[in-house]
Amino acid sequence: MSNHSHDAQHPLNAIEHAEGNVVLEGIKAIAQGFATVLKHHPREAVTLEYPEVMPELSDRFHGRLSLLSKSDDTDLCIGCQACARVCPCDDLIQIDMHRDDDKKPVVTRFTIDMGRCIFCGNCTEVCPVDCIKMLSDFELADYSREALVLDKKDLTLSGQESDEWRAKRGYTPTVL
Amino acid sequence: MMSVKELNPELQSNLPGVSIEAGFDTNDLVVNIGPQHPSTHGVLRLVTTLNGEVVKEMEPVIGYLHRSKEKMGESRSLFQYQPTIDRVEYLSSFYDHLVFVNCIEQIADIPVPKRVEYIRVICLELNRITSHLLWFGTFLLDLGASTPFFWCFRDREEVFTIFENLTGARMMYNYFRFGGVNNDLPAGWLEEVRAFCNHFPDRLDEYEAVATKNPILMDRTKGHGIMTKEFCLKYGVTGPALRATGEALDLRKTNPYSVYNELDFDVPTHTGCDTYARYLVRVQEMRESIKIIKQCIDKIPGGDGGALAILKKEVEAKTKEAKKNPEIVVPHWDKDWDTMGKKINLLTYKPPAGEASNFVESPRGVLGCYIITDGTPKAYRIKWRGASFSNLSALPELMKGHMYSDLMAIFGSLDVIMPEVDR
Structure with a gap:
């Protein structure tokens, strides 16, 4: 019972008294509630039986980071450090690069600590050669933190996979 | 008492x-x-x-969730700081982003295209629905009703899928940019939103059939936690809690920002001042949001993203050709259809020195941001004003003289989110 139920002069009770029998109204409301719950039984379930049934993810999904390659399997990354500079997590992306005899950039080390990544997508937005991109892969669990630090070999996609990614997302790379 | x-x-x-x-x-x-x-x-x-x-x-x-949101902004460039804003008010993070980008737009005087404004309003109002849905579910769960909680999550997931198709993330969107948005609408996105708007009012009717007239809910909320208008103003309580006292303070109506002055909607108010009134105002707000989104879908310049993307590619290609061959006719492209008001290199972006403050109506109340910039990529100072902090500060006086068992009903009706309190 509410604290004011014994007080008919209470302004909030005035409405209840005007409406008539509170008990009857209450029973009606509860019955209506039960009827609504029962309506749900013939409806289809909205849950998915993961991992047997996988969700349909959008093309823009923020999943695991990866480095795309050129169609001939050579590196696309130029080691410009743009992704490392816009990353909100300190030292998440680490890149070592030098220039070879033809002054072409050679990336010797590229590591991403996926365990600390917040999947914001900042790096993918500033990449001048559209190299660092996000995949739809979201199953990233592993047995140790060290295993989540992905090096260049883990991150790089083959030329064929990169082409498939570009075709699927309708991407025209800036530089190839 | x-x-x-x-x-x-x-x-x-x-x-x-x-x-x-x-x-x-x-x-x-x-x-x-x-x-x-x-x-x-x-x-x-x-x-x-x-x-x-x-x-x-x-x-x-308070303070258990303090993550130095304001100080983080001083040590990171503005674009680097942006994803961290999402993590503070995670139930309605579009609003935090809007305040932040609006401040920078004011400082740097960046124009915002009409299409962007409409995309933003659709996102904001959908976000208001998801935020209120979570409140609805947990509020009733605190009072002992567990069924609506699952229904709310079902519908929230539906909106999150819509968000995921647009931004790539379900809760941490990082979508608004200075003078625009990250990406244009994908093909068919507006139809997804329209489908949701068409069936959601029926779902809301179902929620209301279970809860609104339920005698247990009414007994536990009616006449409890009475906050008068004066009390709210004293503590700086805003949002649905203030509107439940009959005071129609809604920044969307009183200080229209974005394109809200072009849209037709009502500000739901109630004069009950109690927990039940706050419940009714929030449920009504969800209906108003649907009304706003429907108008936006009809009014958005450029329409759906699919056709517009094809047109944009054609215009870009033809413009390039037209430079060499002046006989080529470039198709018409309206400035309102752009997704960025001004081309900004986010890597090296430096706003001019200045200061700006901005306030919007978030699902919890008035949300504000004040930024001082000094011409470097970082902000000199960022101050946030979250509605949750002020709303929580009213709780001790509100609870005085109430039964312990009413605590969760009254506290739940304030719709406080702790990360925003501690920041």
């Missing part, structure tokens, strides 16, 4: 001539509620002094 005598007249009559205070040794009992309590929706500790079952005094202890 009521004393123990008023609360239990039956017990009083069983002990003739003896007042309850005198009959029992009523030493005050200090109870620590939290910090880990399922109903506090975060990490909140309430040091409560109880007299029997009546709350005598209450002191919220």
Whole structure:
């Protein structure tokens, strides 16, 4: 019972008294509630039986980071450090690069600590050669933190996979 | 305020001539509620002094979720700082982004295309629905009704899928940019939103059929936690809690920002001032949001993203050709259809020195941001004003004299989110 139920002069009770029998109204409301719950039984379930049934993810999904390659399997990354500079997590992306005899950039080390990544997508937005991109892969669990630090070999996609990614997302790379 | 005598007249009559205070040794009992309590929706500790079952005094202890949101902005470039804003008010993070980008747009005087404004309003109002849905589910869960909780999550997931198709993330969107948005609408996105808007009011009717007239809910909320207009103004309580006192303060109407002055909607108010009134205002707000989104879908310049993307590619290609060959006709492209008002290199972006403040109506109340920039990529100072902090500060006085069992109903009706309180 509410604290004011014994007080008919209470302004909030005035409405209840005007409406008539509170008990009857209450029973009606509860019955209506039960009827609504029962309506749900013939409806289809909205849950998915993961991992047997996988969700349909959008093309823009923020999943695991990866480095795309050129169609001939050579590196696309130029080691410009743009992704490392816009990353909100300190030292998440680490890149070592030098220039070879033809002054072409050679990336010797590229590591991403996926365990600390917040999947914001900042790096993918500033990449001048559209190299660092996000995949739809979201199953990233592993047995140790060290295993989540992905090096260049883990991150790089083959030329064929990169082409498939570009075709699927309708991407025209800036530089190839 | 009521004393123990008023609360239990039956017990009083069983002990003739003896007042309850005198009959029992009523030493005050200090109870620590939290910090880990399922109903506090975060990490909140309430040091409560109880007299029997009546709350005598209450002191919220906050700061468990402090992550130095403001200081982080001073050590990171503006674009680097942006994803971290999402993590603070995670139930309606579009609003935090809007305030932030609006401030920079004011400082740097960046124009915002019409299409962007409409995309933003659709996102904001959908976000208001998801935020209110979570409140609806947890509020009723605190009162013992577990069924609506699952229904709310079902519908929230539906909106999150819509968001995921647009931004790539379900909760941490990082979508708004200075003078625009990250990406244009994907093909068919507006139809997804329209389909949701068409069936959601029916779902809302179902929620209301279960809860609104339920006698248990009404008994536990009507007449409890009464906040008058003066009380709200004293504590700076805003949002649905203030509108439940009859004061129609909604920045979307009183200080229209974005394109809200072009849209037709009402500000739901109620004069009940109690927990039940706050419940009714929020449910009504969800209906108004649907009304706003439907208008935006009809009015958005450029329409759906699919056809517009093809046109944009054609225009870009033809413009390039037209430079060499002036006979080529470039198709018409309206400035309103752009997704960025001004081309900005986010890597090296430096806003000019200046200061700006901005306020919007978030699902919880007035949300504000004040930024000072000094011509470097970083902000000199960022100050946030979250509605949750002010709304929570009213709780101790609100709870005085109430039963302990009413705490979760009253606290739930304030719709406080702890990360925003601690920042």
